[in-house]
Amino acid sequence: MDMELWYTEKQTPNFGITAKIGKTLHHEQTEFQTLDVIETKQFGNMLVLDGMVMTTDKDEFVYHEMLTHVGMFTHPEPKRVLVIGGGDGGAIREVLKHPSVETATLCEIDRRVIEVSQKYFPEIAGKLTDLRVEIKVEDGIKHIEANPGKYDVILVDSTEPVGPAVGLFQKPFYQGIYEALRPGGVMVAQTESPWFNRELISQVYRDISGIFPITRLYTASIPTYPSGLWSFTLGSKEMDPLQVEESRFTPLETKYYHPGMHHALFQLPRFVSELLEQE
Ligand code: AAT
Incomplete structure (x- = not known):
């Protein structure tokens, strides 16, 4: 049996x-x-x-495309891009789809996540050997502190706020990201579930709004993540993602994200938008 x-x-x-x-x-x-x-x-x-x-093999495309392309298209010409966490390489794969990219830096604290992903997730990790990719095995917080004014786009692809990722959800880290970005810089962080992490989403939105002139939240449907609905918080120094012009969108091969949804993404369900109302 x-x-x-x-x-x-x-x-x-x-x-x-x-x-x-x-x-x-x-x-x-x-x-x-x-x-x-x-x-x-x-x-x-x-x-x-x-x-x-x-x-997972089957739904990773949603998370990796949505973490990456909204911020990448918000920046007029992202050349230097940093992914913090994301040792599986999925976000890096998406970053490299943008022709303006010169270097894509992966800053992952745990070398074993990278090595094991390369073995068992070749479709996700396959682009980590691209010549534009630079891999740093170190704490994202330290990397940010050591690299002021270096990046155009920073993507925070972190684990939940436990263990080494606790600091990646705190205000001093977002301030560090602001400083690690060049003028016109854009950041996007994965910010958990609007069902299960309501306080965290409100807090992170408040923190990022206190640092970046433009802050926006958007969501995507990811079946294997808690509650299936996931949030992302974008902070931008100059460009509002809602103002991105049609001509900016170069065609990309994707399975979830497409330019037609870019502006609509910021129209949130009421139970999500109420998380962003500041007292
Ligand atoms: N795309 C992959 C999905 C992830 S992996 C998050 C990665 O962040 C892990 O490999 C972990 O080792 C790394 N990490 C944790 N803390 C740090 C840190 N301080 N500096 C650098 N890397 C770190 C995330 C999925 C999130 C949603 C799951 N429900």
């Missing part, structure tokens, strides 16, 4: 997501976190850090 194996991520103390699984392809305790790669029947290979789903 076939044994049925299921994996559950307890996303909150009261709710979770369950997937039928095949083999566990990899398991280790790294210097920073537990790292698992599991075969799932529905979503292909799944990367799990500290018991939380980071990415």
Whole structure:
């Protein structure tokens, strides 16, 4: 008789997501976190850090495209781009689709995430060997401090605010990002679920609004992330993403993002936009 194996991520103390699984392809305790790669029947290979789903073969495109292209098209000519976290390489792959990019720097704290992704997620990590890519294995907070005025776009592709990622959700880090950006610079951070992380979204929006002249929030549907609805917060020094002209959008091969949705993204459902009302 076939044994049925299921994996559950307890996303909150009261709710979770369950997937039928095949083999566990990899398991280790790294210097920073537990790292698992599991075969799932529905979503292909799944990367799990500290018991939380980071990415899967089947739905990774939504997260990586949406983290990347909204900010990249908001900047008039992004040449130097930094991804903080994102050791699976998915955001870097999307960044490289923009012809203006000269260097795409990945700053990932855990070398093992990069190495294991290259082995089990070739479609996601495949572009990490591109000549424009520079890999720094270090803490994003330190990297930002050491590189003022260097980047055009900074994408924060971080784990949830636990362990080494706690500081990546705090105001001094966003101030550091502001300083690491050149004039006209744009940042985008993944900012968790509007269902389960309401205070965090409000707080991050308030913090980024206190630093950047333009702050915008948008969402995307990501089935394997908690609640399936995910938020991203964009901070911009000059350009409002709502003012991006049609002529700016060069055609890209994507599966979720397209220029026609760019302006509409900022029309939020009411239960999300109310998170952004500042007292
Ligand atoms: N696209 C991949 C999805 C991720 S991975 C987030 C990465 O951030 C991890 O590989 C982790 O090692 C790295 N990281 C954590 N803290 C730091 C830090 N201080 N500096 C640099 N890298 C860091 C994120 C998915 C988020 C949503 C999941 N529900």
